Amino acid sequence: MSFVRSREFALALILAAMLLAAWRLDPRFVHPRAQMLLATHVWELAIVAVPMLLIVLSRGIDLSVGSTVALAGVCLGLAHERGAPPAVAILAALWVGAAAGALNGWCVARWGVHPLIATLATMAAYRGLAEGVTLARPISGYPEAIARWSQVPWPMTLFLLLAGAAAFVLARTVWGRWIVAVGYEERAARFAGIPVDRLKLALYTLSGTCCGLAAVLLVARNNTAKADMGMGLELEAITAVVLGGASIDGGKGKVSGLVLGLALIHFTREFVSWHWKRTELNLVVIGALLVAAVLLERALGSGKGSRRTS
Amino acid sequence: MKLVQVFALGVALFWAVGCGPSESAGGSEPKADAKVVVALLPKKKGVPYFTSCAEGAAEAAKELGIELIYDGPTSGDAAEAVKLVDQWTAQGVSAIAVSPNDPDVLGPAMKRARDQGIKVLTWDADAAPDAREFLVNQATPEEIGFGLVDAMAKDLGGDDATGEVAIVTAALTAANQNEWIKHIKTRLEKYPGLKLVATKPSNEDQKLAFSVTQDLMKAYPGLKGVFAISSVAFPGAAEAVKQAGKTGQVMVTGLSTPNDMRSYVEEGVVRSVILWDTRDLGYLTIQAAKALVDGTLKPGATRLKAGRLGEKQVSGDQVMLGGILVFTKENIGQYDF
Known part of the structure; x- marks a missing residue:
C-alpha cells in the first residue's frame, strides 16, 4: 500500500481532480488540440526544473536560472547577429550557460558561499550583464535552422531525455547516491570521501547548461532574444520541485514527483488565465501552489520522522 | 488516514473549483459559443493609457452585444503576450486585436491564430502585414x-x-x-x-x-x-x-x-x-473587430461604420481613427x- 500513501499518488489525484474541474468549467480546455497548443509553453520550465531538482537534492538552490536563460539567450542572439552559423550560435548559448553555471558552482563549492546568496548575486549580475551587452534591445529574425528547435517534438524529446537521464543517475549510479548523501549530511559525505566540491561544481554547471538549452528553445519559439526573457523562471522551477515532493532541506525527492509537479503547475496556470482571463492571478496561483506544497508535505510526511535537525 | 486526507483534499478541490462558478456560468454556456468573442491585448495591462482604451472597448462591446476579453501581460513581457494569444487561439475566439509589444515575438502567434480561422487585427501599434488583416491606426x-x-x-x-x-x-x-x-x-x-x-x-x-x-x-x-x-x-x-x-x-x-x-x-x-482619444481608439478597435468577423470589413473597403463615431475612413489595410486631442x-x- 506504500504507493497509495506516496506523494506521487496524492499529486496524481489532485491533478485528476483539477482536470475534472477544468473540464466541468470549460470542456474546451481539456480538448487535445487546445492542450497541444498550450503545451508549447511549459518545456523551458521543465528543462530548467530537472537540474534544479538535483541541486535541491544536494541541499542547494539555484536562483539564477531565469537570468542565466536571459544571458545565454542574448549571447545566441548576438552571435547570430554577428553572422555566426546557427550551430555555432546554439553552442555559444550552451557554453555561456555552462560557464555561468560553473561560476555559481565555483562560488558555492570552492568559496563556500551559501547557494542562496551566491545565486541571488548572480541572478542580479547575469540579468544586468544580459541587459548591458544588448543595451536592452531585442534581437530578432532567426533562420529555420534555429526556429525548428521549438517545434514538435524537439522540446518534449529533450525534456524526456533529460528527465530519464536524471532518474537513471539517481536510481542506478553512484553519483546519484552521492547527491542524496551530500544533501542529507554534507559533513558525513565529506568524511566518507565523496568528492563534494566536484559534485557541486558539476551540478551547477549542469543547471547552467540546461538554462542554455532552455534559452535556445525560448529564442527559437519567440524568434527574439531579449534581456528580460526567463523572468520569474526560478520561482516556477523551485515551486515545481517542491510541489513534486522534494525537500528543500535536501536528500529527498524524485523525478516522477517533479514531472507531476510540473504538470500541476502547468495546467493550473494555463487554466487560471484561460478561465478567469486575468494574467495577474498567475503569480498568486504559483505562490498558493508553493504554500499548498508545503502543507501537503506536512500532511503526508511528518509522521515518518523524516524531519532532521541541522 | 493519510489517504483519507488526500482524498478529502481532492474532493474539496473538485467541488470548490468545479461546482461553484459553473452553476452561474452554466446557463450562459451554450449562448457563449454562438456569441462573438473579441480578445483585446494591450502592450501592458494596468497602464492608464491602455486602461482607458479598454473602457472604450467595453463600451463598444456592450453596444454590439459581444463578449470582450481584455487581458495582457502585467510585466509588458511579449512572451507572456504570446501565451495569451495562444490561449485565445485554443479557445477559438472570433477575433483577436493585438497591440504588439514586439512584433517579431507576437507575429508567429498571430499567424497561428489566423491559421485557425481567427480574425486578427492590430491596434495602437502594428505588426508585420501578413500577421494581421487590419491595423486600427490612432492618428497619422x-x-x-x-x-x-x-x-x-x-x-x-x-x-x-x-x-x-x-x-x-x-x-x-x-x-x-x-x-x-x-x-x-x-x-x-x-x-x-x-x-x-x-x-x-x-x-x-x-x-x-x-x-x-x-x-x-x-x-x-x-x-x-x-x-x-x-x-x-x-x-x-x-x-x-x-x-x-x-x-x-x-x-x-x-x-x-x-x-x-x-x-x-x-x-x-x-x-x-x-x-x-484613447477611449475612442478602444471603441473603434472593437467596432472594427466585429465588422471583420461579420464580413462587413474586408480588403478593399474604404469606409467603416463605427457606432457613435460615425463613418471612419479605411485606407488600404488601415482603419483610421483620426483627430487628435489637446x-x-x-x-x-x-x-x-
Whole structure:
C-alpha cells in the first residue's frame, strides 16, 4: 500500500481532480488540440526544473536560472547577429550557460558561499550583464535552422531525455547516491570521501547548461532574444520541485514527483488565465501552489520522522 | 488516514473549483459559443493609457452585444503576450486585436491564430502585414506632427510666435518619432518666427531627457520651446524646465496621458498635451473587430461604420481613427486616465 500513501499518488489525484474541474468549467480546455497548443509553453520550465531538482537534492538552490536563460539567450542572439552559423550560435548559448553555471558552482563549492546568496548575486549580475551587452534591445529574425528547435517534438524529446537521464543517475549510479548523501549530511559525505566540491561544481554547471538549452528553445519559439526573457523562471522551477515532493532541506525527492509537479503547475496556470482571463492571478496561483506544497508535505510526511535537525 | 486526507483534499478541490462558478456560468454556456468573442491585448495591462482604451472597448462591446476579453501581460513581457494569444487561439475566439509589444515575438502567434480561422487585427501599434488583416491606426504621423507644432505656436503667442525651439526625441532610430519629426519640420515652415535649433535623443530614459533639456537651455539661452516627443522624455523635459525656474519662459509640449502630465499642466510648465482619444481608439478597435468577423470589413473597403463615431475612413489595410486631442489646463480635469 506504500504507493497509495506516496506523494506521487496524492499529486496524481489532485491533478485528476483539477482536470475534472477544468473540464466541468470549460470542456474546451481539456480538448487535445487546445492542450497541444498550450503545451508549447511549459518545456523551458521543465528543462530548467530537472537540474534544479538535483541541486535541491544536494541541499542547494539555484536562483539564477531565469537570468542565466536571459544571458545565454542574448549571447545566441548576438552571435547570430554577428553572422555566426546557427550551430555555432546554439553552442555559444550552451557554453555561456555552462560557464555561468560553473561560476555559481565555483562560488558555492570552492568559496563556500551559501547557494542562496551566491545565486541571488548572480541572478542580479547575469540579468544586468544580459541587459548591458544588448543595451536592452531585442534581437530578432532567426533562420529555420534555429526556429525548428521549438517545434514538435524537439522540446518534449529533450525534456524526456533529460528527465530519464536524471532518474537513471539517481536510481542506478553512484553519483546519484552521492547527491542524496551530500544533501542529507554534507559533513558525513565529506568524511566518507565523496568528492563534494566536484559534485557541486558539476551540478551547477549542469543547471547552467540546461538554462542554455532552455534559452535556445525560448529564442527559437519567440524568434527574439531579449534581456528580460526567463523572468520569474526560478520561482516556477523551485515551486515545481517542491510541489513534486522534494525537500528543500535536501536528500529527498524524485523525478516522477517533479514531472507531476510540473504538470500541476502547468495546467493550473494555463487554466487560471484561460478561465478567469486575468494574467495577474498567475503569480498568486504559483505562490498558493508553493504554500499548498508545503502543507501537503506536512500532511503526508511528518509522521515518518523524516524531519532532521541541522 | 493519510489517504483519507488526500482524498478529502481532492474532493474539496473538485467541488470548490468545479461546482461553484459553473452553476452561474452554466446557463450562459451554450449562448457563449454562438456569441462573438473579441480578445483585446494591450502592450501592458494596468497602464492608464491602455486602461482607458479598454473602457472604450467595453463600451463598444456592450453596444454590439459581444463578449470582450481584455487581458495582457502585467510585466509588458511579449512572451507572456504570446501565451495569451495562444490561449485565445485554443479557445477559438472570433477575433483577436493585438497591440504588439514586439512584433517579431507576437507575429508567429498571430499567424497561428489566423491559421485557425481567427480574425486578427492590430491596434495602437502594428505588426508585420501578413500577421494581421487590419491595423486600427490612432492618428497619422502628419496629424501628430502638425498638432505638436500648432500647439507650441499657440502656447508661444499664435501665428507670429517667435523663438528657438528644440526636439527631445526617444532614440534617434525610433521609427514613429522620426516620422513625427519629419512632419514637425514641415509644419514649422508655416511659422517663420520659430526656429528649430537642435534634435537630441533621450533613449527612453527620463533622467537623460532631464539632463538633455538642461543642456539645451544652457546652450541656447533664447530657447522658448521644447518638443518632448516620447512619453518618457516629456515628464523629464518638463521637470528640467520647472527646476530651472523657467516655468512660463520655456514651453514644453509632447505626447502623453493627462494623468502623467496633470501636475505640470496645473503648474503651468506645460500648456498643451497632445494625444488621440484613447477611449475612442478602444471603441473603434472593437467596432472594427466585429465588422471583420461579420464580413462587413474586408480588403478593399474604404469606409467603416463605427457606432457613435460615425463613418471612419479605411485606407488600404488601415482603419483610421483620426483627430487628435489637446489637453490644456481648461479641459484636463475632464479626463482621468
